[in-house]
Amino acid sequence: MPLLRAFIRTARMIRHTGSLSEGLPADDDVLLDAPDARLxxxxxxxxxxxxxxxxxxxxxxxxxxxxxxxxxxxxxxxxxxxxxxxxxxxxxxxxxxxxxxxxxxxxxxxxxxxxxxxxxxxxxxxxxxxxxxxxxxxxxxxxxxxxxxxxxxxxxxxxxxxxxxxxxxxxxxxxxxxxxxxxxxLSAAWYGSHAECFDFAERAAQDALPGSLLKALPVRAALAYLTTTAPRTPHGIPRTRLDAAADLAIELSRAYDTADAWPAEVRNVLTCVLTELQRWPDALEQLRLIGPYATTFPWDRVCDDPLGRFLELRDTVRLEVAAALPLRGGPGTSGAHYA
Structure with a gap:
């Protein structure tokens, strides 16, 4: 059975990965920390x-x-x-x-x-x-x-x-x-804790105006937690709190246009968190919204080559989404679902 599952997963990847590139710029068109039109x-x-x-x-x-x-x-x-x-x-x-x-x-x-x-x-x-x-x-x-x-x-x-x-x-x-x-x-990496970091971020996000980047503070707290080098305790941040932070940032991201430089860093942070949570379809949506605007942060937290890591992750996300699609049909097929 494990061999059969691996075979089916590979077949799904082969069938669907290419079509999932739609909406993603070519690797050579992706820019790192591109300035806006005024700067x-x-x-x-x-x-x-x-x-x-x-x-x-x-x-x-x-x-x-x-x-x-x-x-x-x-x-x-x-x-x-x-x-x-x-x-x-x-x-x-x-x-x-x-x-x-x-x-x-x-x-x-x-x-x-x-x-x-x-x-x-x-x-x-x-x-x-x-x-x-x-x-x-x-x-x-x-x-x-x-x-x-x-x-x-x-x-x-x-x-x-x-x-x-x-x-x-x-x-x-x-x-x-x-x-x-x-x-x-307030983060655990400096002079606070994961709990302090989340409490501060959630309060600020709750008080923020619609469309404010402050709505993304909880997902930055989630990033700090998910990428920490310290061992997580059984009483760490629960998954529901991490997902809520990601959901709030997704809502914020959707309020901005595709390939908008203004929320680019927020979208890159959100994508990193979504991949850590293995929410692959949501991560793919963010990669399409990011367009060509990769940012050094947060990828420099996990790699000395931020752009290379971003491009590598795009491939990983497409493969994971493809592996969850049914063999027959595809992303645009009626009734298709993610397993």
Missing amino acids: APALVAAGTGDPGPVAKVLAHTREAGEWENRDRYVQRLAAFATHRTEWFESWQSSAPHDPDLLLVKAELAVSRAFTSPARAELLRDVTPLILAASDADSGDPVPWRVALDHARGTNAPHTAFEALWSQAVRRSPHHYGCHVSALQY
């Missing part, structure tokens, strides 16, 4: 050493209060400045007190420190940069997200972290980036 030309200019378009884009996010875009752009620009420094050095020389420059400078220093064995020591020296960024615009929550990351890296006690958190939510109660930073601090 992309600014990055191209920065690549030639010109910081002007970057400065304009960030100034617009600050003046318009586009805090989520601002946070994303700052992190992307800091990562870019790690490898291409000419434009950033030119910007510092021409406008050393620009509030947007100060914010990128603080983010760059924090992100560099996190990759160093001397993290705590380096982060202590970054404090003045974060203060300068926060003083440059008192209403901007993004420097406080940087401060929350800084506090996590310096082993700040809960009381200190909560003080920073209160400053962040005063400026933007539903800022996704600040909530993600708080979720990381």
Whole structure:
């Protein structure tokens, strides 16, 4: 019987896997961390050493209060400045007190420190940069997200972290980036527990507006739990809670267009969780919604080659879905079901 089941499973894979590629871009068309249409030309200019378009884009996010875009752009620009420094050095020389420059400078220093064995020591020296960024615009929550990351890296006690958190939510109660930073601090990998992480995520998701990325916080908590290196106890997070987190993120994902860059990271996180839960048809749906927009996170948690891991997982999901389809008919056949 086991041999027969294996034979049938293989036959199903052979029959259906090809047809399940519909809606998935070719491997060569998949992009890793692709910038949106506004940031992309600014990055191209920065690549030639010109910081002007970057400065304009960030100034617009600050003046318009586009805090989520601002946070994303700052992190992307800091990562870019790690490898291409000419434009950033030119910007510092021409406008050393620009509030947007100060914010990128603080983010760059924090992100560099996190990759160093001397993290705590380096982060202590970054404090003045974060203060300068926060003083440059008192209403901007993004420097406080940087401060929350800084506090996590310096082993700040809960009381200190909560003080920073209160400053962040005063400026933007539903800022996704600040909530993600708080979720990381409360995770079992840092200074909290899986239970604390889930409780925080579920409260924030419950209070969030429709369509808010905060609805995806529970699935990020699920990811932290499912990919932890620590052994799970019998009193860990129940499967029903993990599935509920995934279902909430699926609902959020469906509210956005296919191949939309804005929810790309959320969809990548959700796909990773769905595969860990072996919810293969749901994972395939998310892969189609992701389109060409792969993101480094969460695949860098499990592999040194995030894009390669993403593409490999697409193949795995198609095979698993194909293996559950009946031999006769296919995905579009009336009455077809997943076993």
